[in-house]
Amino acid sequence: MLRALFQTLLRKKQTEQQLDDELAAYLEQTTAENIRRGMTAEGALQKARRDLGGMEQVKENVRDVRVGASLEILMQDVRYAIRSLRKNPSFAAIAILTLALGIGANTTIFTVVNGVLLKPLPYPHPGRLLTLWETHPTFGQFLSVAPANFYDWRAQSTSFDKMAALDPYPDFILTGTGEPRRLNGAAVTADFFPLLGVRMALGRGFQATEDNVVVLSYSTWERYFGARPAIVGANVRLNDAEYTVVGVLPRDFTLVSKASDFQARTRFDVWTNLGLASPPAAWQRGTHPLYAFASLKPGVPLAQARAELDRIAGNLRRLYPDDNKDKGIVAVPLEEHAVANVRTALLTLLAAVVMVLLIACANIANLLLTRAAARQKEMALRAALGASRKRLAQQLLTESAVLALLGSAVGLALTLWSVPALVRHLPADLPRISDISVDGRVLAFTTLIALATGIVFGLVPLIQSRGVRLNARGVSSGQSHLRSALIVGQVSLALVLLVGAGLMTRSLRALLQVSPGFRTAHILTARFSLPPRYANGYKFGTATHREISAFQRELGERVRNIPGVQSLGFTSHLPLAGTNNNWSFFIEGRPPNPPGVFDSTDYRPVTAGYFEAIGIPIKSGRPFEVRDDEDHPLVVIVNEAMARQFWPNENPVGKRLKFGDENWRTIVGIVGDVHHEGLGIAPAPEMYIPWGQVPNVEVRPIVVVRSLVEPASLTSALRKAVAAVDPEVPMDQIATMDQLVSGSVSESRFRSAAISLFALLALFVASIGLYGVMSYLVSQRTREFGIRIAVGATRGAVLRQVLQQGAKLAAIGVTIGLLITALLGRLISSLLFGVKPLDAATLVGVSILLAAVALLASYIPARRAAHADPMDSLRYE
Amino acid sequence: MKAGSLFPALHRMEQAGWLASVWGESETKRRSKFYKLTRTGRSRLQSESQRWERISLAMASALRAT
Numbered sequence: 001m002l003r004a005l006f007q008t009l010l011r012k013k014q015t016e017q018q019l020d021d022e023l024a025a026y027l028e029q030t031t032a033e034n035i036r037r038g039m040t041a042e043g044a045l046q047k048a049r050r051d052l053g054g055m056e057q058v059k060e061n062v063r064d065v066r067v068g069a070s071l072e073i074l075m076q077d078v079r080y081a082i083r084s085l086r087k088n089p090s091f092a093a094i095a096i097l098t099l100a101l102g103i104g105a106n107t108t109i110f111t112v113v114n115g116v117l118l119k120p121l122p123y124p125h126p127g128r129l130l131t132l133w134e135t136h137p138t139f140g141q142f143l144s145v146a147p148a149n150f151y152d153w154r155a156q157s158t159s160f161d162k163m164a165a166l167d168p169y170p171d172f173i174l175t176g177t178g179e180p181r182r183l184n185g186a187a188v189t190a191d192f193f194p195l196l197g198v199r200m201a202l203g204r205g206f207q208a209t210e211d212n213v214v215v216l217s218y219s220t221w222e223r224y225f226g227a228r229p230a231i232v233g234a235n236v237r238l239n240d241a242e243y244t245v246v247g248v249l250p251r252d253f254t255l256v257s258k259a260s261d262f263q264a265r266t267r268f269d270v271w272t273n274l275g276l277a278s279p280p281a282a283w284q285r286g287t288h289p290l291y292a293f294a295s296l297k298p299g300v301p302l303a304q305a306r307a308e309l310d311r312i313a314g315n316l317r318r319l320y321p322d323d324n325k326d327k328g329i330v331a332v333p334l335e336e337h338a339v340a341n342v343r344t345a346l347l348t349l350l351a352a353v354v355m356v357l358l359i360a361c362a363n364i365a366n367l368l369l370t371r372a373a374a375r376q377k378e379m380a381l382r383a384a385l386g387a388s389r390k391r392l393a394q395q396l397l398t399e400s401a402v403l404a405l406l407g408s409a410v411g412l413a414l415t416l417w418s419v420p421a422l423v424r425h426l427p428a429d430l431p432r433i434s435d436i437s438v439d440g441r442v443l444a445f446t447t448l449i450a451l452a453t454g455i456v457f458g459l460v461p462l463i464q465s466r467g468v469r470l471n472a473r474g475v476s477s478g479q480s481h482l483r484s485a486l487i488v489g490q491v492s493l494a495l496v497l498l499v500g501a502g503l504m505t506r507s508l509r510a511l512l513q514v515s516p517g518f519r520t521a522h523i524l525t526a527r528f529s530l531p532p533r534y535a536n537g538y539k540f541g542t543a544t545h546r547e548i549s550a551f552q553r554e555l556g557e558r559v560r561n562i563p564g565v566q567s568l569g570f571t572s573h574l575p576l577a578g579t580n581n582n583w584s585f586f587i588e589g590r591p592p593n594p595p596g597v598f599d600s601t602d603y604r605p606v607t608a609g610y611f612e613a614i615g616i617p618i619k620s621g622r623p624f625e626v627r628d629d630e631d632h633p634l635v636v637i638v639n640e641a642m643a644r645q646f647w648p649n650e651n652p653v654g655k656r657l658k659f660g661d662e663n664w665r666t667i668v669g670i671v672g673d674v675h676h677e678g679l680g681i682a683p684a685p686e687m688y689i690p691w692g693q694v695p696n697v698e699v700r701p702i703v704v705v706r707s708l709v710e711p712a713s714l715t716s717a718l719r720k721a722v723a724a725v726d727p728e729v730p731m732d733q734i735a736t737m738d739q740l741v742s743g744s745v746s747e748s749r750f751r752s753a754a755i756s757l758f759a760l761l762a763l764f765v766a767s768i769g770l771y772g773v774m775s776y777l778v779s780q781r782t783r784e785f786g787i788r789i790a791v792g793a794t795r796g797a798v799l800r801q802v803l804q805q806g807a808k809l810a811a812i813g814v815t816i817g818l819l820i821t822a823l824l825g826r827l828i829s830s831l832l833f834g835v836k837p838l839d840a841a842t843l844v845g846v847s848i849l850l851a852a853v854a855l856l857a858s859y860i861p862a863r864r865a866a867h868a869d870p871m872d873s874l875r876y877e
Numbered sequence: 878m879k880a881g882s883l884f885p886a887l888h889r890m891e892q893a894g895w896l897a898s899v900w901g902e903s904e905t906k907r908r909s910k911f912y913k914l915t916r917t918g919r920s921r922l923q924s925e926s927q928r929w930e931r932i933s934l935a936m937a938s939a940l941r942a943t
Contacts, residue, residue: 023884
């Protein structure tokens with residue numbers, strides 16, 4: 001067997017010679033026998049030949065049964081394919097480039113989809129990890145968790161290996177390492193790192209009951225502590241207190257999360273111990289700072305864990321109706337939760353590139369058809385020389401596969417180049433960006449689509465080659481039907497993509513046209529983190545804000561003196577920045593709510609001058625003034641949405657409300673609504689409190705500076721002013737309001753840009769395809785046109801006839817495309833804003849655009865037809 | 878059997894090891910290829926012919942039964 005393979009592949013010449021000899025001897029013997037039977041020498045040879053049935057066919061049949069024959073034929077076909085591609089370099093270049101673009105775009109988008117949606121999470125047991133949320137019919141489906149509730153879940157459940165909680169709010173100012181730095185902190189329970197299976201780069205995680213210990217992120221360790229291994233056990237100064245470093249996280253540790261988790265914090269620099277080793281105080285059932293995680297015990301199904309959580313939620317509802325009325329628990333696998341908001345968008349992008357690839361395939365199929373037509377003689381000759389139909393088909397498919405593989409190799413090179421560029425342009429809040437890389441799965445995907453495309457466009461000329469006959473001549477009408485079908489397909493897919501692009505672009509435009517409720521131009525914002533001494537003696541409801549107010553006053557005076565500054569104010573939560581907070585209140589004179597039911601709205605401390613600086617209009621009453629401080633009567637300002645919701649038929653100005661046990665506050669004004677959560681999200685009820693009168697302490701004032709000059713140019717002056725007031729106050733998150741607005745629509749902008757790019761690519765490729773097919777059809781009919789003109793048709797009539805043919809194809813394509821759009825529109829409606837999936841203007845506009853491009857692509861061949869010379873046609877015959 | 882099918886069959890059987898071939902001189906004094914059955918070929922032939930007999934027996938009795 002092996003010897004036979006060896007002979008087939010390596011001793012080819014010898015094997016072939018032996019076959020020749022064998023057959024020649026046979027022929028001679030049969031001839032001799034025929035002569036013995038009394039035939040003439042000539043007749044004997046002829047009969048022997050006839051009996052053998054064609055020397056070459058017999059040889060071909062013998063070759064086919066040899067061991068390794070298929071391998072050999074394959075190699076032969078590949079060599080032949082490469083040779084014929086080299087003989088026709090412009091065809092090869094066009095086909096390979098078209099494919100490279102199509103496959104490269106597909107592989108690139110798949111790389112993103114793979115990293116974000118498909119790769120397992122970067123933890124040892126990703127499938128067992130869950131996020132747990134409180135849920136409430138009116139407050140929301142995914143609520144962060146009260147510490148006391150978390151404690152009970154953990155104590156009462158048995159389905160989980162571990163349950164851990166994360167508090168994303170702690171902020172730290174790091175001192176003693178040069179300039180003061182503000183670090184994002186997270187407090188986690190001791191089980192948090194073991195739950196994710198994190199192995200520390202240095203040291204260890206937390207023990208349940210230790211205090212004043214920290215774990216550093218790798219980058220914090222590198223940046224501020226020179227990556228010194230001796231850091232473990234050393235003390236660092238955070239918020240003017242000593243903490244002992246117990247561990248350093250590994251370099252590649254990331255906390256996979258959704259953009260909106262953790263109050264828009266995407267990274268944590270220092271980690272402290274949340275404790276929760278013993279039951280928390282009762283009031284910790286009313287505050288909800290925690291994000292909860294759990295890992296299922298091996299073998300426990302999710303449904304069982306969910307049933308158990310439902311039972312626990314039921315217990316807690318009965319035991320603590322004040323806080324837990326109507327509250328449930330939801331468990332969502334971490335891998336689902338993190339990507340829940342981006343799945344549709346990414347899959348839409350993938351579908352879009354697949355359509356681009358299909359359009360490219362149709363073009364190549366058309367090119368191959370033209371080539372096949374030109375090669376009909378060659379094929380007929382090969383068939384005559386003994387090639388079976390199967391063999392011819394195999395050869396054509398090999399040629400397509402070689403094209404596809406070359407195209408995908410170039411496409412892969414494009415991908416390797418484009419992925420890093422793309423990652424830089426992805427919206428920063430896309431989860432798992434660090435997991436996006438070309439890996440084995442991506443390579444497998446590329447190979448798969450390369451083979452699939454090779455087969456798709458390789459089969460088309462095969463369908464057509466069924467008509468190959470020994471004396472084939474001219475073009476069968478079947479062929480032009482096939483070409484027309486390909487064009488119709490291309491036009492309809494291009495239409496779907498263009499409609500998608502149109503809808504996304506209109507959504508983005510609609511988003512950007514939403515008035516945010518304030519004036520965005522000429523505003524600079526920056527955040528300050530005040531060290532804990534500013535909040536001395538803080539107790540809920542009895543906070544003293546004098547130090548903070550003094551800082552704000554002094555900084556305000558300095559900044560107002562900077563040339564170009566018009567006005568300024570401070571707030572704790574900027575609109576469109578991804579952070580928010582909410583507070584419950586009572587309205588004077590209303591019947592008390594039943595237990596567990598609260599009136600609550602979004603809430604921000606602001607200073608006098610804030611409304612003027614950011615440009616929120618005062619609709620009624622007055623803005624805050626400097627005198628609204630802790631020594632004066634408590635006041636509050638509400639927005640129009642809150643006024644509408646809570647005082648639908650009265651004027652709220654002069655009415656009173658209060659938080660918890662504090663004194664009544666008087667509503668002194670109504671301001672305009674702002675789109676706080678996003679341009680696409682309706683304004684929510686909001687209330688504003690003077691900074692000097694807030695019941696808690698806010699130590700992270702954000703300054704809003706309105707300027708007459710380019711706002712970013714004020715940054716260094718602002719920095720100097722802060723250093724002059726207190727050199728220990730770090731300033732960060734410096735951005736113009738325009739940047740914040742633009743950043744808030746970055747996902748929509750990326751989507752619209754990507755789909756538009758693909759749609760233009762599709763339009764371009766499809767119009768080239770249409771042009772090619774019309775040119776071909778015209779060239780086939782040149783004679784006919786010449787004769788028509790000779791017998792009296794005007795050139796205009798010929799032009800019209802060809803244009804009509806092109807227009808007919810385009811019209812069918814557009815119609816089918818519109819039908820597909822109608823079917824698919826629903827799927828992307830969640831990605832749209834301010835425009836319906838079947839937006840008439842978009843559909844009509846795109847159809848007209850496509851029709852115009854189609855006519856243009858047919859016009860050049862049509863003109864050629866109109867200028868056919870009748871004399872040429874006559875001579876040709 | 879037509880020669881067109883004979884040669885592929887011969888080559889296939891040779892590769893399977895049922896036939897051995899030698900180059901010799903034919904009656905016309907020309908180098909020719911001669912095939913002979915190998916031992917595996919012989920046993921294969923036996924089992925194949927037994928199989929054939931079984932099938933033809935079955936066919937025959939089936940035909941008689943109708």
